[in-house]
Amino acid sequence: MDLIDISIIILYILITLFVGIWVSKKASKGLKSYFLGGNDIKWYFLGLSNGSGMFDVSGTAWMVGILFLYGVKSFMFMWMWPIWNQIFVMMFLAIWIRRSNTLTGSEWILTRFGDGKAGRASHIIVAIFAIVSAIGFIAYFFEGVGKFMTVILPWDMTFMVGNHQVFTSAQSYAMIIIFLTTVYTIKGGMFSVVATEVLQYLIMVIASVIVAGYTFFIITDVEINSIITPEWKNVFFGWEFGDQWTGKFAEFNNLINSEGYKMFGAFIGMTLFKGFFASIAGPTPSFDFQRILSSKTVKEAAYMAGFTNLILFIPRYLLIAGIVVIAIVALGPGYAANGNLTGSELELLLPKVINFHIPVGLKGLLLAGLLAAFMSTFSAFVNAGPAYIVNDIYKKYFKRNATPQHYIKASYIASFLVVGLGVFMGFYAESINSLTLWITSALFGGYVAANFLKWIWWRFNGWGYFWGMLSGLVIASAQFFLEQNKANFDHGSFLYQLISIPAIYLFPIIFGFSLLGSLLGTYLTEPTDMKTLKSFYKNVKPWGWWDPVYQEVKKEDPDFTKNNDFWLDMFNVTIGIIWQSSMILLPIYFIFRDYRKTGIVFGVFLITSFIIKKTWLDRVRKIPN
DSSP: OOHHHHHHHHHHHHHHHHHHHHGGGGGGGOHHHHHHGGGOSOHHHHHHHHHHHTOOHHHHHHHHHHHHHHGGGGGGGGGGTTTTHHHHIIIIIHHHHHTTOOSSHHHHHHHHHOSSHHHHHHHHHHHHHHHHHHHHHHHHHHHHHHHHHHHHOOOOOOEEETTEEEEOHHHHHHHHHHHHHHHHHHHHHHHHHHHHHHHHHHHHHHHHHHHHHHHHHHOOHHHHHHHOOTTTTOOOOOSSOOOOOOGGGTHHHHHHHHTTOSSHHHHHHHHHHHHHHHHHTOOOSSHHHHHHHHSSSHHHHHHHHHHHHHHHHHHHHHHHHHHHHHHHHHTHHHHHHHTOOOHHHHTTHHHHHHHHHSOTTHHHHHHHHHHHHHHHHHHHHHHHHHHHHIIIIIHHHTOTTOOHHHHHHHHHHHHHHHHHHHHHHHTTOOOHHHHHHIIIIIITHHHHHHHHHHHHBTTOOHHHHHHHHHHHHHHHHHHHHHHHTGGGSOTTSHHHHHHHSOGGGGHHHHHHHHHHHHHHHHHTSOOOOHHHHHHHHHHHOOOSBOHHHHHHHHHHOTTOOOOOOHHHHHHHHHHHHHHHHHHHHHHHHHHTTOHHHHHHHHHHHHHHHHHHIIIIIHHHTTSOO
């Protein structure tokens, strides 16, 4: 590390801390001010903040690895999250959610199921889910930033007590960065998070554009085309993954075969199955949910969601594609010759490229950008998770009438608690990939069934929600702990074989248990009070099976009209997914110098943008403020 690079990183950290602490005085007015910015933040700042929060370093390192190995088709791996839940949010869910005027996703549940025993049970379980998922993501970030910093920085930060190793170097680095981020996040709440994330987004965009431009100076079209095969650049696929590599790079095909995604058609089928239900279930009670609730109006919530999609993918994939093209040309021949590229090694491609193949000055800027990516995502979860502890558990059930200052102090303690548990969990994580698969396939799998039903079915009640969520959480948590103790099971045993199945293929099992719990909990208990259902339905106006409620509302308000936009929303979602995919493919094809496909994808982007303007944006503009 050159002194210039170190200076850039230190300057970035100091500016971030200054901005975060400087705006923190605005957060002292109460919980709404602390967790939602008092609903006074502009929608475009919230959109930049939301996009910045999704630009995380652990996910970027993972995506660099899969793009390197699997080629252009790897963008579909992101459907595991699924990334196009942001399209569902943009097209209709942001409007439905914001109409509630609540503080958290858990409090929002009470508007659906009421404040009786069933409603409170559903309220508690979604708060627990929010806290568990926040802890899981913090563990994910802990694992990722530790690995990243160890490869980049030259100092050994291993902490020893006598002959006993207390922390590895990666763990020490991760705890330092997490501590610095936690300080300004806790101090300023949503105001500090948004202010610093807007700054961090700008740094990430500058770093992405410069890295992309740098690849055009150091790598020629001839070099790329001598290595990259047409199949690597082919977005279409069959049932099985074809050979992506030829010649001296053919060794990489063996790694693809061993990673569990050879049956690519089955994998994509599973991601589509999961993706639809997970997306229509709505955003998890996390930072993007908080951004929706933070917006000034329903209209601005929709604007914010659309803007998030627009500003996130092109700069992120400029960076990812730029790093991958350098890795393929500079590191690929060595990996292919030695045959030593493994799944775990893929996670280190990003820091290795930065360490050995990025020049002085640009390295510091890029590291500052990636550090910004980590800090912005981490701070978003640190702000979101404690809201559920303080507002939905502590305030509601233990201390109803305390002062705003008391609740803010309680938020500080809750934040430290969530961070501490996340770091503890991170110590036992096997890899970034294991945490990614657990969060996307297992934990979110337990969330999907109950949250899908809550929108579309009037009879679904609070007990159904509670038992659906609980059964999903139990199965997801059991899957994670069994996976972490895989070495203790005999090879060939039933449990070993079950644990060895890629997590995405376990989604139907988790979904099935959660759906069963939802249906049994619903049919074995009384329906939700009709007064609560009418209030929710009149306010949110979802589509689905709501006819009994609609008829009751119609008796009171003959002018009330039901939501008949299901097919239009699904059309917009389909166009939106193509639009989103074009923004991912555009920078990849551009960086890899396939100018014909770049032009085709750009045309798709323009056409889908025009359709979305006509079928979505023009409708949103008509929503009253």
